[in-house]
Amino acid sequence: MRVVLYTGKGGVGKTTTAAASAVWAASRGLRVLVASADAAHSLGDVLEEPLGDEPRQLELKDGGRFSGTLFAVEVDARAEVSRHWGAVSDYLGQLFRHQGIEEVMADELALLPGLEELTTLLAVDAWAREGAYDLVVVDCAPTDSALRLLTLPEAAHSALRILLKLQRAIAGLVTPLARNLVAVPLPGSEVFRDAEGLIYRQLGKLSELISDPGTSVRLVLTPERMVIDESLRARTDLALFGVAVDAVVMNRLLPEEAAAEPFFAEWVRQQAARRDEVAEFFAPLPILAAPLQDDEVVGLARLQAHGRILFRDHAPEALLSSEPGLEFRREGSGYALRLPLPNARAEELDVTRVGAQLMVRTGALRRPIPLPRHLLGMDVSGARCRDGILEVRFQPSETA
Numbered sequence: 001m002r003v004v005l006y007t008g009k010g011g012v013g014k015t016t017t018a019a020a021s022a023v024w025a026a027s028r029g030l031r032v033l034v035a036s037a038d039a040a041h042s043l044g045d046v047l048e049e050p051l052g053d054e055p056r057q058l059e060l061k062d063g064g065r066f067s068g069t070l071f072a073v074e075v076d077a078r079a080e081v082s083r084h085w086g087a088v089s090d091y092l093g094q095l096f097r098h099q100g101i102e103e104v105m106a107d108e109l110a111l112l113p114g115l116e117e118l119t120t121l122l123a124v125d126a127w128a129r130e131g132a133y134d135l136v137v138v139d140c141a142p143t144d145s146a147l148r149l150l151t152l153p154e155a156a157h158s159a160l161r162i163l164l165k166l167q168r169a170i171a172g173l174v175t176p177l178a179r180n181l182v183a184v185p186l187p188g189s190e191v192f193r194d195a196e197g198l199i200y201r202q203l204g205k206l207s208e209l210i211s212d213p214g215t216s217v218r219l220v221l222t223p224e225r226m227v228i229d230e231s232l233r234a235r236t237d238l239a240l241f242g243v244a245v246d247a248v249v250m251n252r253l254l255p256e257e258a259a260a261e262p263f264f265a266e267w268v269r270q271q272a273a274r275r276d277e278v279a280e281f282f283a284p285l286p287i288l289a290a291p292l293q294d295d296e297v298v299g300l301a302r303l304q305a306h307g308r309i310l311f312r313d314h315a316p317e318a319l320l321s322s323e324p325g326l327e328f329r330r331e332g333s334g335y336a337l338r339l340p341l342p343n344a345r346a347e348e349l350d351v352t353r354v355g356a357q358l359m360v361r362t363g364a365l366r367r368p369i370p371l372p373r374h375l376l377g378m379d380v381s382g383a384r385c386r387d388g389i390l391e392v393r394f395q396p397s398e399t400a
């Protein structure tokens with residue numbers, strides 16, 4: 001089974017692209033589930049079908065004739081949170097209220113940032129396992145929270161372990177009689193049960209799903225500077241957590257004919273330049289290009305047509321690139337960044353660190369790599385290019 005997650009900056013066309021690829025794959029005879037993991041659901045609006053929190057079967061038609069079925073669902077994140085994590089968030093709410101935090105805010109805080117996204121993916125994972133799908137397409141929230149979602153299993157795993165140890169220590173020390181005397185409400189056994197369940201079962205399942213060779217992310221972007229920059233950063237963050245990205249979707253490209261109109265000529269020229277940049281910056285990832293349509297891309301028929309154009313010679317369910325574009329590895333007290341540059345000649349290679357970014361040049365090509373926060377306090381301690389792979393090493397700064 002393949003799981004493909006679409007993410008990108010707000011408004012670039014994630015839901016449209018996810019829906020179009022799901023409809024197109026389903027019309028080619030695959031068993032497909034498309035799930036919205038964005039709390040601000042718009043998947044139902046884009047498909048023009050009412051959706052609920054259980055997969056619903058939709059019939060696709062081509063020229064009035066049946067052409068396939070698609071399953072679609074909008075996850076109810078709040079309900080999922082209380083199912084998997086209810087006791088813990090009740091406890092946290094109680095704890096925050098006890099500390100004088102207002103009721104509404106305490107309840108919000110008790111949901112812990114990222115928790116809704118996490119449980120959403122857990123629900124998708126459960127359906128993916130049950131439903132015998134060939135392809136599960138996930139429409140993610142804008143990059144920020146989607147990254148939190150994808151990178152959470154690893155981060156949450158260690159944070160929750162510590163929390164659990166701490167809670168156990170407190171509970172072990174304080175006798176039931178003393179419970180009434182201590183300043184904070186103490187967690188009951190159901191809190192441990194839920195927290196443990198989350199750590200050992202749910203997060204484990206989620207890490208499996210995310211690191212599965214069948215799971216990949218596609219970054220959706222538009223030909224604009226700020227959007228491209230945010231996507232580059234997202235690629236770094238995903239690489240850091242070992243999440244595979246297998247393609248970039250470039251949406252809203254003006255047709256070449258538009259260049260005949262004086263008003264659009266400059267736009268067309270700029271978009272072509274951005275497209276070259278994206279190919280350069282994100283190599284070896286393939287770019288799927290989608291034209292700016294003359295109207296909103298809504299409804300099954302328009303989505304199917306859009307999917308056909310978007311994937312052209314590719315299969316929507318295929319793993320479009322199996323080569324990790326960028327990798328980070330721990331090496332002693334530092335890190336090694338690895339970037340495949342198959343055609344680079346060592347004597348033409350130039351690696352410069354400019355603030356929070358590493359700029360790699362090979363001949364006329366440039367590759368900006370925003371550095372992960374963790375590496376910002378480190379120095380570049382060496383770089384070499386061997387067998388078509390550039391390796392840059394980072395060591396903790398001696399002055400730090």
Ligand SMILES: Nc1ncnc2c1ncn2[C@@H]1O[C@H](COP(=O)(O)OP(=O)(O)OP(=O)(O)O)[C@@H](O)[C@H]1O
Pocket residue numbers: 009010011012013014015016017038042141142251252253290291292293294295296297298
């Ligand atoms: N290629 C396209 N041509 C024309 N209209 C498009 C195209 N792609 C998306 N749109 C339109 O742009 C709007 C935003 O698209 P969409 O909802 O898919 O973006 P999104 O990235 O999911 O947004 P959000 O960040 O709010 O979730 C919609 O009205 C959609 O129909």
Ligand SMILES: [Mg+2]
Pocket residue numbers: 014015016038042139
């Ligand atoms: Mg959306």
